[in-house]
Amino acid sequence: MQPDNRRSPGAEPPELSDRRISPDLETTEVAAGRRPGTRYVRIVRPFAHEFRRRARGELVATERVLEPQTPGRKLLAALRQVLIGRRIPTERETHERVGILRGLALLSPDAISSAAYGPEEAMRILALAGVAALGLTLPVAAAVVVLLAIVTTSYRQTVRAYPSGGGSYIVASDNLGSLPGLVAAAALLTDYVLTVAVSVTAGVAAVVSAFPELFPHRVSLAVLAVVLLALANLRGIRESATIFLLPVYLYISSMLALVVLGLYQVITGTLGPYQPPAAAAESGFGVEALSAFLVLRAFASGSVALTGVEAIANGVPIFKPPEGEHAARALAVLAFIYGSILLGIGFLAARLQVIPDPAEVETVLSQIARTLADQSWFYYLIQFVTSMILLIAANTAFADFPRLASILAKDRYFPRFFARRGDRLAFDNGIILLATLAMVLIVAFGGSVTQLVPLYAVGVFLAFTLSQAGMVVHWRRRREPGWRLRAALNGLGAVVTGIVTVIVAIAKFTLGAWVVVIVIPTLVIIMLAIYRHYRFVEDMLTLEYPQVKVQVPHRLRVVVPVAWADRAALRALHIAQQVSPDVAAVHVSIDPAEARRLRGRWAELGITVPLVILESPYRAVVEPLLAYINALRKEDPETPVVVVLPEFVPRHPWQYLLHNLTALRLKLGLFFKPNVIVVDVPYHLEPVLKTSPEKLGQDPTAIDTARPGG
Amino acid sequence: MQPDNRRSPGAEPPELSDRRISPDLETTEVAAGRRPGTRYVRIVRPFAHEFRRRARGELVATERVLEPQTPGRKLLAALRQVLIGRRIPTERETHERVGILRGLALLSPDAISSAAYGPEEAMRILALAGVAALGLTLPVAAAVVVLLAIVTTSYRQTVRAYPSGGGSYIVASDNLGSLPGLVAAAALLTDYVLTVAVSVTAGVAAVVSAFPELFPHRVSLAVLAVVLLALANLRGIRESATIFLLPVYLYISSMLALVVLGLYQVITGTLGPYQPPAAAAESGFGVEALSAFLVLRAFASGSVALTGVEAIANGVPIFKPPEGEHAARALAVLAFIYGSILLGIGFLAARLQVIPDPAEVETVLSQIARTLADQSWFYYLIQFVTSMILLIAANTAFADFPRLASILAKDRYFPRFFARRGDRLAFDNGIILLATLAMVLIVAFGGSVTQLVPLYAVGVFLAFTLSQAGMVVHWRRRREPGWRLRAALNGLGAVVTGIVTVIVAIAKFTLGAWVVVIVIPTLVIIMLAIYRHYRFVEDMLTLEYPQVKVQVPHRLRVVVPVAWADRAALRALHIAQQVSPDVAAVHVSIDPAEARRLRGRWAELGITVPLVILESPYRAVVEPLLAYINALRKEDPETPVVVVLPEFVPRHPWQYLLHNLTALRLKLGLFFKPNVIVVDVPYHLEPVLKTSPEKLGQDPTAIDTARPGG
Numbered sequence A, B: 001m002q003p004d005n006r007r008s009p010g011a012e013p014p015e016l017s018d019r020r021i022s023p024d025l026e027t028t029e030v031a032a033g034r035r036p037g038t039r040y041v042r043i044v045r046p047f048a049h050e051f052r053r054r055a056r057g058e059l060v061a062t063e064r065v066l067e068p069q070t071p072g073r074k075l076l077a078a079l080r081q082v083l084i085g086r087r088i089p090t091e092r093e094t095h096e097r098v099g100i101l102r103g104l105a106l107l108s109p110d111a112i113s114s115a116a117y118g119p120e121e122a123m124r125i126l127a128l129a130g131v132a133a134l135g136l137t138l139p140v141a142a143a144v145v146v147l148l149a150i151v152t153t154s155y156r157q158t159v160r161a162y163p164s165g166g167g168s169y170i171v172a173s174d175n176l177g178s179l180p181g182l183v184a185a186a187a188l189l190t191d192y193v194l195t196v197a198v199s200v201t202a203g204v205a206a207v208v209s210a211f212p213e214l215f216p217h218r219v220s221l222a223v224l225a226v227v228l229l230a231l232a233n234l235r236g237i238r239e240s241a242t243i244f245l246l247p248v249y250l251y252i253s254s255m256l257a258l259v260v261l262g263l264y265q266v267i268t269g270t271l272g273p274y275q276p277p278a279a280a281a282e283s284g285f286g287v288e289a290l291s292a293f294l295v296l297r298a299f300a301s302g303s304v305a306l307t308g309v310e311a312i313a314n315g316v317p318i319f320k321p322p323e324g325e326h327a328a329r330a331l332a333v334l335a336f337i338y339g340s341i342l343l344g345i346g347f348l349a350a351r352l353q354v355i356p357d358p359a360e361v362e363t364v365l366s367q368i369a370r371t372l373a374d375q376s377w378f379y380y381l382i383q384f385v386t387s388m389i390l391l392i393a394a395n396t397a398f399a400d401f402p403r404l405a406s407i408l409a410k411d412r413y414f415p416r417f418f419a420r421r422g423d424r425l426a427f428d429n430g431i432i433l434l435a436t437l438a439m440v441l442i443v444a445f446g447g448s449v450t451q452l453v454p455l456y457a458v459g460v461f462l463a464f465t466l467s468q469a470g471m472v473v474h475w476r477r478r479r480e481p482g483w484r485l486r487a488a489l490n491g492l493g494a495v496v497t498g499i500v501t502v503i504v505a506i507a508k509f510t511l512g513a514w515v516v517v518i519v520i521p522t523l524v525i526i527m528l529a530i531y532r533h534y535r536f537v538e539d540m541l542t543l544e545y546p547q548v549k550v551q552v553p554h555r556l557r558v559v560v561p562v563a564w565a566d567r568a569a570l571r572a573l574h575i576a577q578q579v580s581p582d583v584a585a586v587h588v589s590i591d592p593a594e595a596r597r598l599r600g601r602w603a604e605l606g607i608t609v610p611l612v613i614l615e616s617p618y619r620a621v622v623e624p625l626l627a628y629i630n631a632l633r634k635e636d637p638e639t640p641v642v643v644v645l646p647e648f649v650p651r652h653p654w655q656y657l658l659h660n661l662t663a664l665r666l667k668l669g670l671f672f673k674p675n676v677i678v679v680d681v682p683y684h685l686e687p688v689l690k691t692s693p694e695k696l697g698q699d700p701t702a703i704d705t706a707r708p709g710g
Helices: A014-018 A071-084 A100-107 A109-116 A120-125 A131-161 A168-176 A176-209 A212-235 A240-268 A278-282 A294-305 A307-312 A321-352 A364-373 A378-412 A427-443 A449-455 A458-478 A483-507 A509-541 A567-579 A592-605 A622-635 A653-658 A661-671 B014-018 B071-084 B098-108 B109-116 B118-127 B131-161 B167-175 B179-209 B210-236 B239-268 B278-282 B292-304 B307-316 B323-352 B364-373 B379-412 B428-444 B451-456 B457-480 B483-507 B509-541 B567-578 B590-605 B620-633 B651-658 B661-671
Strands: A051-055 A058-061 A557-561 A583-589 A611-615 A643-649 A674-685 B053-054 B059-060 B557-561 B583-587 B611-615 B642-650 B676-684
Touching: A014 A643, A051 B278, A058 A622, A058 B620, A071 A212, A100 A109, A100 A240, A100 A321, A100 A643, A100 B059, A109 A120, A109 A176, A109 A240, A109 A294, A109 A307, A109 A321, A109 A378, A120 A131, A120 A294, A120 A364, A120 A449, A131 A294, A131 A307, A131 A321, A131 A427, A131 A458, A131 A483, A168 A176, A168 A307, A168 A378, A168 A458, A176 A364, A176 A378, A176 A449, A176 A458, A176 A509, A176 B239, A212 A364, A240 A321, A240 A364, A240 A378, A294 A483, A307 A321, A307 A458, A307 A483, A364 A378, A364 B014, A378 A427, A427 B118, A449 A509, A458 A483, A458 A509, A458 B567, A483 A509, A483 A592, A509 A643, A509 B239, A509 B651, A557 A567, A557 A622, A557 B071, A567 A643, A567 A674, A567 B071, A567 B509, A583 A592, A592 A611, A611 B620, A622 A643, A622 A661, A622 B059, A622 B509, A643 A661, A643 B179, A653 B509, A653 B661, A661 A674, A661 B583, A661 B676, A674 B611, A674 B661, B014 B071, B014 B457, B059 B131, B071 B210, B071 B323, B098 B109, B098 B239, B098 B307, B098 B428, B109 B118, B109 B179, B109 B239, B109 B307, B109 B323, B109 B379, B118 B292, B118 B323, B118 B364, B131 B292, B131 B307, B131 B323, B131 B428, B131 B457, B131 B483, B167 B307, B167 B379, B167 B457, B179 B210, B179 B364, B179 B451, B179 B457, B179 B509, B210 B428, B210 B451, B239 B307, B239 B323, B239 B379, B278 B428, B292 B483, B307 B379, B307 B457, B307 B676, B323 B364, B364 B379, B379 B428, B428 B451, B451 B509, B457 B509, B457 B642, B483 B509, B557 B567, B557 B620, B567 B642, B567 B676, B583 B590, B583 B620, B590 B611, B620 B661, B642 B661
Parallel strands: A058 B611, A557 A583, A557 A643, A583 A611, A611 B059, A643 A674, B557 B583, B557 B642, B583 B611, B642 B676
Antiparallel strands: A051 A058, A674 B676, B053 B059
16 A cells, blocks of 8 residues: 555655754754855764664664753652663563472462461451351361362462463463453452452551551551552562562461461470450340351351462463473462461361451561460561562562563553553552552541451352363363363362352452452453453454545645734744645634734735734634534535644743633534644743843844745 | 644645535535436525525524423533523623612612611711710711712712713733733622622611511521522613612602601601610610721721712713713712712611611611601601612622622723623623622621621722822823822812721721621732732743744554453444544553453454554553653653544443543543643443344434444
8 A cells, every 4th residue: 555656656755855954863964054055064962862773764862852941850750760770672581490499489478378368358258157167267277278278279270371361361362262261360360459459458457466556557557558558669670579578488487387386285284374355245146146157157257368379370481391290289388388287277276276367457466476485586586477478469469560561462351551561560540550550549438447358259160160260271282191180170270269259259348349359350341341451452453354445634724813913923924834825814703803913914914915804702712713623624525624724832831821711612512523633833842941032033043933035 | 823834835735625515514415326327416505594694604593402402411501591681692792871860779779778787887986985976977977978079079079070880900911011901890899798788787686676576587588689680681671771660769758758757747846756776775885985996987888888989980881871971960960969868868767776686687877767657658658768779789799799800800900701691781790790799708707787787888098099190190101281289189089088088997807897808909910919910821832923833743652541352342443544544542441351361362363553452460550551642752852642532422421430430541641731622432332222232223314333234
């Protein structure tokens, strides 16, 4: 398809080839006409600092183009650099590859940190049927561990089959189609937001347990933590495995030590007396009867402990090759350690007959640690590493959410800007969106873990189910040796997690899960709408439909709205005449006397552009102009109407209000009219500031309107 | 000054004269090329409904141009019509001329309504020195009446000298210069806002006195009253004199009747027993010693009663000729009636030993009326007409503030849009600003008259002083017969009101007058800045500096940022080529592979416009483009750079976010660069909605991109 070939077939406009060398600006001919008849040819490189030349027509921008120019922007840039760090060029993107030890440090916190609140939330439900019902804590914990084993077995197959990353969205859309994929994506996005909210509030709860005087500040502390996490992720914490190694293994070993200490004290009979929290005495426990449904609800609450398993499936590519095998082994190790911790805590809580604090001041974990280790250094260590691991868990969501959002954006299900990497190669927009949503949740739920947990887990189990169902299809399609066993294992996982999804959704529905049940389909609908829009635009824009020709305007009609015959109007008229010979000036008249004066002045100045006066008896300015332009469009729908608008650029922003309101309203009105092109001619008042009106014309370089001989 | 004569001296561009007939759109030639070689000449009047033709190049817009097009706007317009009424064309503006009786109905309420709260506020100050000090109420009232007599005498001369309107701003700027004029204007604007706030809250207080159960709603009631007043004034209540006649004279006669009734009861000794309000008993009266300063403060509070005198000076032109004489007589009548009411109320309050209600539930006037007339119909009449007159007084400010703002806007001290008349010929913007400020004050001060009054009166007395000082200068300049006496009378007024200004400012300073003392100079500074800016712009734009030539661009350079070689880009390139032969397409590349593909596609499509690729290693899109355009500007500062930007016009507003963010940021960045012109080429996605992508090209009329043979 040859643009514009009808007008000048085959031949380029001569001035274009003359200036061929200019567009890439490596050299420019300048005729310095000081001595008449002499032409100097000079090489000027007006922006040697800002671009490097790679080839003809190929320039590489340097960091200089990003330098702020105004003091305000400089300050902002400095602040940004302190908070987020220096920009990183795209080529420096690196991929850290890790073994199982470091891999677990990166990917396990989301899962193992759930031990800090999962058992407690199950106990809170049991406690509704009275303190005696807390005896069921251990069986419920055991059921969660069985579920963990099933999910892990199933996921070990997923990570082997998807060494380049087997997140639920990918597995589900690969095998089940795009709609199940989107449902999985929506479920995961929802749960990532909840991961941040729940982990951060639980981390704050661990700190508050040790220092109850911080209780009134728990919302502020949680919001602060989210802000710090967002900043850290905007910096792009690539070096994470090394940083996380110590706290993650410290947490694992101190939790195991706690369990061992508890078992030792139980065996030796030295288990100290348990002191329930103050609020427990006055609380109305035992308001509900112990029913099968209540136990299911407790199980549903406890199953939030499984929310982190997805992280390893997402993170397969960070393992050294063979990635799938390493990831599968990491999953097994994770399940074993994590299962032990869960069972240990469940056992100790049941044995000590710990009562969850109704005031949410002290966590169950803190109560156990306090009973076993008193106020020793070990107690504070447990609280410290628990809050650390919870923050690291929230950090996992800060890696996963923006990555999933960017994948969705590339697949056109999310606005494009989520696929853009920021200054530090992080997906800034995803990070900011996640942090904002998490902060809204934390504030809305008053920083209470117990109130947030009912929203949690529905999404994750829905994603689990879809992912594993997808794996069944995967094996069926491939029919590799042994596929039946694999399909059966994943099928078991799918059925079990599917049942858990239904249990969780029903058990927690009235407590808050209904929000998620509304949010997930809404998100899917939004993503589909975005996809349809982008696809529609692409279809409209693509040149691959040869039967649809690009609209080629024959000529342009120009309208110049004028308020008075002044410099701004004359400049606009000159530019309009450059654009097309078909120009009309239009003046909307509120006051007929002024219109007459304008016509007189027009003749006086000998302006050749015809002046049309639109008298407006109702004093509207914008509407008659719009009607006039509309009429021009109707008269000849094929020729674009160009509206040349002088726009004042004031010295100070507040002055903007003194001038451009009409132009602004006109532009808004024109924006929705097809085939109307708006030309903004900025009229700069700034440079003249350096000189007084009286001095004008004496210093022609000082201002842009001063050109002698014009 | 001949625009563009250098390029085509004397001669018009041929196409321009060919199309001469078109700009005013009375007739248009249309070539319907169905049969080759045949040309049909048709008269089309695409907007016969929207414009009437008056002469060549002169169209008169009909009300049709203002018709809303979308359902949302139609609803809004319908609502607007119900609230504000139908539009009125400018030619229907009429000027009502009235005699003294009707003139007073229009102009007196501001003054006489102050009787409802002026004496009460003086008594509140006296009460600070104990209930006994309330005996000073009558002397303080007498002092206020003396002040009223002096101001009236002085103003009678002003209205005679300024039959076309003698507001303080006009008199002060006429005789003392623009700065004193601006101070007077700022003082008046401030006090008009306070007039609305105080009058409305006092009106609500009159209602609350009769119906104490409304007390908790006094803020809402006052805000509602302001909204209703604003709506009434947006309607433009021209017919006011007739409407106001009844309530104004009803108020005057019932107040006089109240005074007469009181005098009768005093003389006959039938004055009933006075029952102080409940809150008065518990209140801490008598906390201050009775000092001269306290009496001065009481006088300062009482002098708010004078705030309405300015209204008559402003309103001189509404009187029948001789305007000055009629206005002077009206002033005398006003002063006599008003003085009697003030003295009467002062006497009765002192005689009854009325105690102002510390809880602000019942007004002093209500207490007097209740004591004299019990709960009879006369008591309710007094309360009703008092609240009516106070609303009418607030209405006076709704006429004066927008009028003064429009005069200031015409004199360039206020933003231009304050001079624009709205649909109903009212100064809409002034009305809206006044209502907003008054509502803010009412809410900020909790609807309390006592808390608002300290802010009041400083402005009015400052304006009085400046106006009368101006009159002294006026007489000195004219030196007409008897000028010495006149100058002396105005001089006395100036000195007395000057002293009162100082007293009021000092006495009320800590109570709130300091706000006004800050606001007035700030307003003056803002008005001067606005004036300087408008004058500066006019100086820059005027063609009357012949030594400064209008900048005439020789040619235009065009840059077209392209994201991909699609229809939107090709359309932009075509339009760019229409504008100038010197076009370059620029692509900012984040991904070198995509840039290579684009270059390949460019060659494939045979696009003749050179393509420049700007590689951006830091992934910024806008900044490299800005740097490139900047470099073009530096290379040749005299040739404007035109940036052609395709902008997507989505089907639904939410979709805007999916596309135009880069274009928006680019436009913002370019706005502040001199000599850069932005061309917005809207790319409409809407019309294609009616057809599916597959059907494109089969129905070429359905979409604007489909033009066969292009």
